Amino acid sequence: MLEEWRGEATQSDACKLLDLDTASYSRFENGKRKPSAEIGFRIERLTDGKVPAKSWYEPPAKLIAKAKARAS
DSSP states (O other): OHHHHHTTSOHHHHHHHHTOOHHHHHHHHTTSOOOOHHHHHHHHHHTTTSSOGGGGTSOOHHHHHHHHHHHO
8 A cells, every 4th residue: 555655656755744764654555564553553644545554464364354254
């Protein structure tokens, strides 16, 4: 979602807007790390809700489908 929000802007530009260091931003954008709740809500606020905080913590659809299948 961050990459879609960033569009044609550079990661450096996004870091400045979101007040993040480039290493953290890169890890968030590439899915290698999840931001803390505080940073997640800051990202949500500064992206005007285009990157919602809850999106970092919702389980992927495939995991949900597997869990439902096991429960049946």
